[in-house]
Amino acid sequence: MAIATARSSAGNQARTRRRRTKNVFLWGACGLALVLLVVPVVWIIGGVLANSLPHWHWNVLTTDQQGNGGGLLNAIQGTFLITALVLVVAGVVGIAGGLYLAEFCPPERGQLLRGASEVLSGVPSIVLGYVGYIALVAGVFHWGFSLAAAVIVLSVLVIPYITKTTEVAIRNVPTAYREGGEALGMRSGYMLRRLVLKPALPGIVTGLIVAAAIAVGETAPLLYTAGYSGNGPTFSLTHSPLGYLTYAVFTFYNQPSNSAHQLANSAALILILLVVLLIVVARVVVSFTQRYSPDRQVRVPRARRAR
């Protein structure tokens, strides 16, 4: 008995040592992963800030581009316009698609559609741009470089993301909500809106934000479809090329003049701020709509309660 105890306690010590070593190693690995993630982000943001802030002029926000200088108003307007329309087009199609896959689609067809959607999300964006160029800009439709071509191609690019995140978000809604709704005799459409879509909203919004960030940040498909223009967008859907911020970053940085470099840096700063803004807006929307969610930890402020 005594021997057995001694042996097992020696074994325990060895096990404890092994566990500690493993623990230190894994924590180290986590730390390293964190560093690998944080350093590039800080580097990029720091670099952009250091390059852009010293030469920052507020009038880049209010003036159009003039040759290699001037402002970025045309590009900012173009990016906003393209992103907004992509959110409308791809948002409607993507959310409807995710809803269909999660709620209405027979399982076999669902697998087929999901596979197709994954293939689509794997197609390189420049290929989509080229197809858009052939089909919409030049070949079949003869729209020329235009807003419509840009929006359609970018929408095709982001629809798989929106569909995927929407479907996952809806599937993650607890079945208990649905059961409760059914047991009360709610209409299925009513139940879907009140008890399924609302709790799924954070996931859906996240998908939309990713889509918007992609639309803001894409360059290759736009080169083929939107073209570029130094003037502000004309708001006509076809036969009118328009500017966008990523083009400014890409092209002006390769120009020899200082003023062009400054524009490129300013455009990069604006792009980053736009993405941050998107994330903040999404957080606010999500935290407001999820104030009754079970996993919400923060208490709702007094003023907003009891109504």
Place this chain on the structure above:
Amino acid sequence: MSEVTSPAVAGPAAGTVLDRPVMSVDDVSVGFGPKTVLNGIGLPIERGSITALIGPTGCGKSTLLRSLNRMNDKIRGYWRRGRIELEGQDVADSSTDLLSLRRRVGMVFQRPNPFPMSIRDNVVAGVRAHGMASRSELTDVAERYLKEVSLWGAVADRLGDSPFRLSGGQQQLLCLARSLAVEPDVLLLDEPTSSLDPVTTEIVEDLLRNLVPDVTIVIVTHNLAQAKRVSNTTAFLYNGHLVEAGETSQIFDNPEQPETVSYIGGRIG
């Protein structure tokens, strides 16, 4: 096999409408795909009574309960034979409106499932869905039913709060209030107190006693003492068969079937 205390389906000679069972289960078999879960069940559910369904895990109690308001309909492979009637009309008739069936035959689940909306909105969720009260009356409706389930005192000053900050027992009372608010004729309870503490369990049991005879209650329970305490009628199911049904006192004190004797004596299940 089934032994019931009154005729399963009342004919025209059986008296007034109110004497008829509010629901009746007549020779009902239920299954999923090739598997038969319930076999030839016959059970009248008397108006204004509390019926307890007891039996070991997997005997089909919950399946039977969920067949009464057609909650199994969407499960793959579900089939049913025989008749389940509410006020003489089969619940699966094409003329039966599923939504109003479920309003009239409410259900409370084993685990409390409040909706992700304020406490007040939870209580009136069904009332709203069926348009049973105007917007201005909703808070009054919520108050009435929260009082009915003895939850009003605890939540009166935080009706706008999230229900998930309530304790499990309070959440279950809230779900009861939600079910009662649509004024059901029959309330189906699927082990409603199995996740609750003894004090809340007592509140729920008192509530059930107060609800009859306005509401007819069918309760599935694993707790034999609870069945004995609250129910008028007890039905014992075993392996998908209704072994014995009758007055609760008779089932517990004087069971006729050997399986019932064993189960109540703690030898099976």
